[in-house]
Amino acid sequence: MKVGIVVFPGSNCDHDCYYAAAHAAGAHPVFLWHKDHELKNVDAIIVPGGFSYGDYLRSGAMARFSPIMEEVVAFANRGGMVLGVCNGFQILTESGLLPGVLMRNKNLKFLCCDVHVRSELEPSATPFTKKIDKGRVLRMPIAHNDGCYYADAETLDRLEGEGQIAFRYVSAAGAISESGNPNGSLRSIAGVRNEKGNVLGLMPHPERCAEDLLGNQDGALLIQGFSS
Amino acid sequence: MKAIVTITLKRGVLDPQGQAVAGGLKSLGFDDVRGVRVGKHIELELGRDGADARDRVTEMCRKLLANPVIEDFSVRLEGEGA
Numbered sequence: 001m002k003v004g005i006v007v008f009p010g011s012n013c014d015h016d017c018y019y020a021a022a023h024a025a026g027a028h029p030v031f032l033w034h035k036d037h038e039l040k041n042v043d044a045i046i047v048p049g050g051f052s053y054g055d056y057l058r059s060g061a062m063a064r065f066s067p068i069m070e071e072v073v074a075f076a077n078r079g080g081m082v083l084g085v086c087n088g089f090q091i092l093t094e095s096g097l098l099p100g101v102l103m104r105n106k107n108l109k110f111l112c113c114d115v116h117v118r119s120e121l122e123p124s125a126t127p128f129t130k131k132i133d134k135g136r137v138l139r140m141p142i143a144h145n146d147g148c149y150y151a152d153a154e155t156l157d158r159l160e161g162e163g164q165i166a167f168r169y170v171s172a173a174g175a176i177s178e179s180g181n182p183n184g185s186l187r188s189i190a191g192v193r194n195e196k197g198n199v200l201g202l203m204p205h206p207e208r209c210a211e212d213l214l215g216n217q218d219g220a221l222l223i224q225g226f227s228s
Numbered sequence: 229m230k231a232i233v234t235i236t237l238k239r240g241v242l243d244p245q246g247q248a249v250a251g252g253l254k255s256l257g258f259d260d261v262r263g264v265r266v267g268k269h270i271e272l273e274l275g276r277d278g279a280d281a282r283d284r285v286t287e288m289c290r291k292l293l294a295n296p297v298i299e300d301f302s303v304r305l306e307g308e309g310a
Binding site (some may be wrong): 057065094101103104106107108148151184226 | 242248293295297
């Protein structure tokens with residue numbers, strides 16, 4: 001399994017994703033430079049976190065128009081697997097590959113802490129979740145300023161109806177609550193998938209909790225799911 | 229030619245920045261402030277004039293300057309009046 005990791009100016013989780021793909025999932029990672037049109041025959045793509053193009057204008061707005069994103073969008077539309085983490089999730093929404101938008105955190109603070117998210121999908125719903133049972137609570141770190149998920153009510157209803165909500169922020173016990181929702185995301189949404197299930201974005205960082213040495217391997221389940 | 233684009237959050241979209249500014253104004257004693265919405269002001273220098281300037285800037289807003297999911301925009305061409 002060859003996994004492409006997109007590198008924008010300002011990406012800062014690209015090497016973590018590379019490491020996690022190689023060591024947690026045994027995949028063969030390669031970097032994909034933002035100015036290139038070459039996808040290097042990868043089987044899956046991770047759009048990593050960071051502050052692509054300085055987050056100018058809006059998070060993810062500029063990255064969307066980079067040469068590599070044209071290819072990533074075409075790859076996704078052909079059914080290729082694309083995972084967006086944090087800034088990568090913001091880029092996928094700006095690109096139109098995923099619905100909604102990530103807005104400024106409700107408390108206006110940059111949040112850097114562990115959170116709990118609950119898987120809302122049957123394992124078969126996406127390649128990313130095949131090792132994660134529905135209802136399972138995962139502990140993962142977040143590190144973002146713009147993570148408040150927003151979509152209009154009609155879109156949110158459709159996402160619920162079609163089973164496109166992948167992860168919700170919950171308490172450690174798995175219950176939805178205001179205190180368990182760090183950034184004010186509507187309906188506690190932490191991650192969504194596209195209709196076909198080949199594109200998934202989430203704000204928490206699975207690549208930062210994919211090794212025993214780090215005291216938490218919950219994120220490895222997600223990375224192993226699609227890259228092994 | 230100059231175009232001035234104003235981008236605002238759609239009505240109904242929560243604006244925590246605006247709420248914080250409103251709180252700040254109130255604590256300064258401006259207690260008549262009922263609400264604040266924070267937006268963006270973008271000035272564009274255009275290389276050519278023409279009747280299609282407004283359409284071109286509108287296209288720029290749709291493609292990049294604004295996110296239609298959460299934002300509205302308005303376009304004013306210089307000389308058109310405030």
